[in-house]
Amino acid sequence: MWLTLLVVYCGVIFYLSHQSSLPTPRLFPHQDKLFHATAYGILGFLAFAYFKQLFAELRTALIIALVFSALYGASDEWHQSFVVGRDADIFDWFADCLGATLVISVMKRFSAKKQTTIQ
Template identity: 55%
Template structure:
């Protein structure tokens, strides 16, 4: 739980910074960054929710919903930061990254011993 909350805090802090120019390596690289960041969050959420004695399908669903809702809140938060704005495509990339990670964890029955 501590890792998940710490990671959420890190995303909040990073998205609270004004947008800085970054080298463009390829088209839509920011969407890949969003998807990757939220895939990591989904992995951490999966680990937390595995300890709730819910069926694995519910763990998967709750993990995706958690990440997607956090993505919405993060985009809303960014709308108040100079040089940033809320972008539905960023939120979709967040949700897609989380969904892909949870699918892979659920599909391959990733076995992490519960604490």
């Protein structure tokens, strides 16, 4: 199930990134960074949930989920460089990585507590 959700969500990110512009009300400066962090926080959640099923070691799942999220974010920024009206932005990628890192770290902490409680 997690793999299906992860693949579908990657497709959603790709689709949205392929749009020339997305209608969003301007609420505050640099709000796009918050959108990036949120979107990639969700991606990190799905990636960690999936990789946690594959690997017994939580640390391994965490590292692979982080690398996956960062690489997908980098490929998404590169993809946007070919879309009319969009551009690649290293700070968007930083926001992607930050969002994924925060969510995955929280998930690892809860997963570790759950394992400790079970033992």
